[in-house]
Amino acid sequence: MNGAYSAPPEIARWQQRALIVGAVFTLLFAVGAILDRRQFFHSYLVAYLFWTGIALGSLAILLLQHLTGGAWGLVIRRVLEAATRTIPLMALLFIPIIIGAYQIYPWTHHERITKTPALEEKARLYLNLRFFSGRAALYFALWILLAYLLSKWSLDQDNTADRRFAKNMRMVSAPGLLLFVLTVTFASVDWAMSLNPEWFSTIYGLLFVIAWALSALAFAIAVTSFLTNREPMSRIVRPNHFQDLGKLMLAFVMLWAYFAFSQFLIVWSGNLPEEIQWYLPRLRGGWGAIAVSVVFFHFAFPFLLLLSASLKRNARKLVMLAGLILVMRLIDLFWMIAPEFPPDRFHVSWMDVVAPIAVGGLWFAVFAWQLRKRPLIPINDPQYDSVLAEAQAPAHAEH
């Protein structure tokens, strides 16, 4: 039974190649650590948040999918589950951030926080390294627990066909999603917003929730599209599944734009010195050019293309758009984080390119290893029959 949907042999090859690429670029990146320790950690933070975002976004979509159901979720579930099983790796890779906190976070500098009483109080109560690490441990414990439960029950469902597990997964998903949004809000404040400890934005956490979910969805679409070219997924996945995934990606792109623009509009209208200081450097020179490219290639261009139903049904075109969104996610993240680091003018280091490939290679190797472990379709899911029927219906029409 299980053999029918086992992963194609290509995935083992992906795993090997990703591991080689990851190892080579990690070595290169390690050379960077010797040459410029500060830049190493700055580049590492962007790369780390990008790939952690795909793992955590997958968890968000998985929780959402268990609550809402639908065929689109069934065809990407195993990809999402494999991605959530990489969260322990990301917990491990958080250690360099604690090691490099002094290079990354200005609130670790005594002379900086004593300048303003408000910041001094903030650092005493909240932004100190001990509490920062403790909170990160708490977030990871919760995320790993959620990912573990959903993965375990999904496997139990495969083996026993017991309907109870589908219910378990649904029951844990509602509070899970709530806790997810709360923890990601805190994590994004800790890991990214605190780079500028005087600045605050209350929508910042939601911006990360949707950005991570969007990058995870784009990643899942890309992987599913590659799998669909081969047995066994070619028997199951149909254009209407890609259409549903494309619709969801359109909704996520719009929601991301909505949050990002809301933050901008409120800061722009208020025009307060302590708020606009975040935007001012980001809208000038090289950073400003990136901002404009984000508006066009992260929102306008994908938005207009995703309106087309025929594009969403075409896996090959959809995957190119998903690739563009992944690249733009990385660039947007870079735009949110890098301007906080010195020097004050626009700067891109070679390590900003090497770091995402190094972390990504290792991450993808673990992902592919996890993906191979299970059948690509949860065959004992209560919705399996309806998905299969749907997959077969259009095939008849073509005769």
Add this chain to the structure above:
Amino acid sequence: MADERDKPESGENYGTDDTDVSASPGHPVSASPRPRVPVSPLYGVMAEFDNPNRLVAAARRTYEAGYRRINGYSPYPIEELWEAIGFHHTSLPVIVLIGGIIGALSGFFMQYYLAVFDYPLNVGGKPFNSWPSFIPITFEMTILCAAFAAVFGMLALNKLPQPYHPVFNAPNFKLASRDTFFLVIEANDPRYDHDEVVEFLKSLEPKEVTDVEV
């Protein structure tokens, strides 16, 4: 039961006397003596099914047989049906897109005109053309006009509201809003030949085959 068995049989003389039939229009042709009236032009021939899967299967076979002016009627939307009857293209998305573009442009330029020409106000030293603050209303107008275009475009393309439609003449058609599924081959189909169509629809094993008068 005996009655129902009668019907296919009685249907056999369907084609033969179609020149001078039929009993009350739209009724299954039956042997029952009824006053004969002059024949009137037919809208099409209707087959009746008791479940959606049979309707979809029948619609597929009808399409494969080369009939193009066909239509299905069901109490609720059946997703496969539109593919089965070969309904591939609708211009509604284009109408909605045009509605959205009109909404976006009118929303933005209404505010632009008001804030820059009609009643310029200095708000916090910001420029008159403060485009970021125009975006929310531009967005709302886009959605509003796209939604209007969707609703009214859908009504127009479906030629609704339509108080009269020939299929209402079929005696059982009121069941189309309850539990019965209908397939009609319209008389303006290029391959339409009344006898053949009746024979063909009967071969799909429907509950009943009836003429539909205009």
